[in-house]
Amino acid sequence: MSLTTVEKLPARPSQLLSEPDFRRSYLAGGVSQVGDAFQFVALMWFAVAVGGPLGVIAVRLGNSLPALLFGLHGGIAADRWNRRRTLIAADLVRAAVLLPVAFAAVSENLPLWSLVPTGFVLATATSYFTPAFGAFLPSLVGRANVQQANGLVSATNNVLSVAGWALAAALLTFVPVGWFFAINAASYLVSAALFSGVRTRGPDGSSTREPEALLDGFTSLRVRPGLGAAVAMLGVGMTVMTGVWTVGVAELAHSKLGHGASGLSLLLAATAAGAISSAAFLSKRPVRRKVYSSCVCWTFLLPAYVALGLADTLPPALAGTFVVGAVTGAAFVLVSAATQESIHEGLLGRAMGVVFLGTTGSKPLGLLLIAPLYLVLDPDVLFLAGGVVVFACAIAAATSVRFATRRALAAV
Numbered sequence: 001m002s003l004t005t006v007e008k009l010p011a012r013p014s015q016l017l018s019e020p021d022f023r024r025s026y027l028a029g030g031v032s033q034v035g036d037a038f039q040f041v042a043l044m045w046f047a048v049a050v051g052g053p054l055g056v057i058a059v060r061l062g063n064s065l066p067a068l069l070f071g072l073h074g075g076i077a078a079d080r081w082n083r084r085r086t087l088i089a090a091d092l093v094r095a096a097v098l099l100p101v102a103f104a105a106v107s108e109n110l111p112l113w114s115l116v117p118t119g120f121v122l123a124t125a126t127s128y129f130t131p132a133f134g135a136f137l138p139s140l141v142g143r144a145n146v147q148q149a150n151g152l153v154s155a156t157n158n159v160l161s162v163a164g165w166a167l168a169a170a171l172l173t174f175v176p177v178g179w180f181f182a183i184n185a186a187s188y189l190v191s192a193a194l195f196s197g198v199r200t201r202g203p204d205g206s207s208t209r210e211p212e213a214l215l216d217g218f219t220s221l222r223v224r225p226g227l228g229a230a231v232a233m234l235g236v237g238m239t240v241m242t243g244v245w246t247v248g249v250a251e252l253a254h255s256k257l258g259h260g261a262s263g264l265s266l267l268l269a270a271t272a273a274g275a276i277s278s279a280a281f282l283s284k285r286p287v288r289r290k291v292y293s294s295c296v297c298w299t300f301l302l303p304a305y306v307a308l309g310l311a312d313t314l315p316p317a318l319a320g321t322f323v324v325g326a327v328t329g330a331a332f333v334l335v336s337a338a339t340q341e342s343i344h345e346g347l348l349g350r351a352m353g354v355v356f357l358g359t360t361g362s363k364p365l366g367l368l369l370i371a372p373l374y375l376v377l378d379p380d381v382l383f384l385a386g387g388v389v390v391f392a393c394a395i396a397a398a399t400s401v402r403f404a405t406r407r408a409l410a411a412v
Contacts, residue, residue, distance in 0.1 A: 011141070011144075011145050011148065012148070012284065013148060013151075013152045013283050013284065016141055016145060016148060016149055016152060017152075019140065019141065020199070021140050021198045021199055021200045022140040022141050022149065024194045024195070024197050024198050025133075025136070025137075025140055025194070025195065025198055026152070026153060026156070027194055028087075028091075028190070028191040028192075028194035028195050029133070029153060029156075029157060029191070030156055030157065030160055031187045031190045031191050031194070032091065032187045032188055032190075032191040033156075033157045033160045033161060033164070034160050034163075034164045034187060035164075035183055035184035035185075035186065035187025035188065036161070036164070036184060036187070037160065037161045037162075037163070037164025037165050037167075037168060038164055038167075038168045038180045038183045038184055038187075039098070039180060039181055039183075039184035040165070040168075041164075041165055041168035041169055041172060041180065042105075042168065042172070042177045042180030042181060042184075043063075043115060043119070061364060061367070062115070062116040062117070062118075062119035062120045062123070063119040063120070063122070063123045064123065064360075064363050064364040064367065065120070065123070065364050066120055066123035066124040066126070066127050067123060067126070067127050067356065067357065067360035067361040067363065067364070068357070068361040068362075068364050068365070069124075069127075070124050070127040070128070071127050071131070071353050071354075071356045071357035071360065071361045072217060072350070072353045072354065072357060073127075073128075073353070074127040074128040074129075074130065074131045074132070074353050074356065075131040075135075075217050075349045075350040075351065075352055075353015075354065075356070076216075076217075076349065076350055076353065077128050077131075077132070077349070078128075078131045078132040078134075078135045078136075078348075078349025078350070078352065078353065079135070079346060079347065079348070079349035079350050080349075083132045083133075083135055083136040083139075083349070084136065084195060084198055084200070086128060086129070086132040087129055087132050087133060087136065087192075087195045088192045088195050088196055089128075090125040090126070090128050090129035090132070091125075091129070091188040091189070091191045091192035091195065092188070092189075092192050093121070093125045094121075094122050094125045094126070094184075094185075094188045095185045095186075095188035095189045095192070097118055097121045097122060097125075098118070098122070098181050098182070098184050098185035098188070099182070099185045101114065101115070101118050101178075101181050102178045102179070102180075102181035102182035102185055103178070104178070105176070105177050105178030105181055106176055106178030106179065106182070107178075110178070127356065127360075130352075130356045130360070131349055131350075131352040131353040131355075131356050132349065134336060134339075134340065134348075134349075134352035134355065134356070135340075135348040135349040135351075135352050136200075137149055137150070137340060138340050138341075138345075138348070139200050140198075140200055143340065143341050146336070146337045146340040146341055147282055147283075147286055147287065147290065147333065147334070147337035147341075148282075148283050148284070148286070149283075150279075150282070150283075150332075150333045150336050150337050150340075151279045151280065151281070151282035151283030151284070151333050152279075152280075152283040154275070154279035154329060154332065154333055155275075155276050155279035155280040155283060158272050158275045158276045158279065158329070159276055161272065162269060162272045162276075168180060216347060216350045217347070217350030217351050217352075217353050217354040218354055220343050220344070220347040220350060220351045221339070221343075221351060221354065223342055223343060223344070224291065224338060224341075224342035224343075225291070225401065225404035225405045225407070225408040226291045226292065226295075226400060226401030226402075226404040226405055227291050227335075227338055227339065227342060229291075229295065229397045229400040229401050229404070230291045230292075230294045230295055230334075230335050230338065230397065230401060231335055231339070231354055231355055231358050232358070232397065233294070233295050233298055233331075233393060233394060233397035234294070234331055234332065234335050234355070234358040234359060235357070235358035235359075235361075235362045236362075236390065236393050237298045237301065237327075237328065237331060237390055237393075237394070238328065238358065238359055238360075238362040238363065238366070239362040239363075239365050239366040239369070239370070240301075240366065240370065240386045240389060240390050241301070241324065241328060241366065241386075241390075242362065242363045242365075242366030242367060242370075242371075243365075243366030243367060243369060243370020243371045243373075243386075244305070244366075244370055244382050244383060244385075244386035245305075245308075245321075245324055245386070246366070246367070246371070247371045247374050247379075248308065248374070248379045248382060248383055249267050249268070249271075249308070249321060251374065251379045252267070252308060252311065252317060252379055253267055253317075255379075256311070256312060256379070257311070257312070257313070257314055257317060263314060266314065266318060267317060267318065267321045268321075270318040270319075270321040270322045270325070271321040271322065271324055271325035272325060273322055273325065274321070274322040274323060274324065274325025274326035274327075274329065275325035275326065275328065275329030276325075276329070277322075277325075277326055277329075278325075278326040278327070278329040278330035278333070279329045279330070279333055281330075282330060282333045282334070287334060290334040290335075290337055290338040290341075291334075291335075291338050291401050291405075292398060292401045292402065292405070293334055294330070294331045294334035294335045294338070295394055295397040295398035295401055296394065296398050297327050297330045297331045297334070297394075298327060298331060298390055298391075298393070298394035298397075299390075299391050299394045299395065299398075300323055300326075300327050301323070301324065301327050301386075301387055301390045301391065301394075302387040302388065302390065302391040303320075303323065303387075304319075304320045304321075304323035304324050304327065304387070305320065305324075305383045305384060305386055305387030305390075306320075306383070306384060306387055307319055307320035307323075308320040308321065308324075308383045309379070309380040309381075309383035309384045309387070310380070332359055335355060335358075336352070336355055339351050339352060339355055340352070370382075370386075
């Protein structure tokens, strides 16, 4: 049934899962998430074992750049093509790329350099999958339920990622690395099969080919007061978090806390726990002022980064990383839901492409622009500086949202 004619009332997560089409899509995402977790562990292990830190950096950049390069076009594709078919095609491409990699790894004939183009293609397919899924979600649950659906999907994916990392790390000691790539390929095939059973078709897409369509995702955000500022804040927050937190937490565990790899694992687990907690909360508690609330969320990164910068024992560091996960998880769910609620069906894919750009496309910018500062500055300084920058930007974004909302109300 089309959302343009009937809107569903807010539902609980159990009610959403009772809908067959959403349940199939939810399971498809969960299956591929487990496969991604296995593949991530295998990829990082193989890269560091063969190429050391430079190998990891090369592979990570190969995995990150496509979001920056193709995120907006992925949004265009989500509006131009049938979204369900786009999801299936992206899954099949990812499976097709991983199968020869798995075969080469099992036969012990996998060169490290081949993982860079492999990661690039995988991330490129994801750049088309994610905006299409975000634009497809309202047709599965109704616009009134997108916050709950996003919270449920996000919480589940984080749980499965942590479980997948732990299981993969345990199996890696006696299972050949190639089988991890094979598991990931199989997960994409299962995901494609589940999506093929979804009866909700959604729009067939538009045949327009205007050159300016690449920027339509940005202009579409104007339909809701302050939404553009919230998406921009999402990009700023993720850029700083990627550059400051990703490297800083590793340095903190290695140099200051003295807990080594086990300490790093605990810090990463605390971050995931924060993301799971905030997403689970939002799956049950609708937020009325989503745009404004998403901006306010980022202000809590300041005390989190202060705790990380000043931490000399594990408990405050765990508390800080928990808050980091909770903030980023909540901001993503709220911005995604606000976009899905507000943007016209014909532009929703492009708008979700912009959200994807802010969430994932910002990561290589953080790695390239901020992470090198660790060569000349202490982690404590960068944590504190990052917290102040994000706090100031969040206050500015929240103020902008309030003014935009007041202007819109006054014009009515």
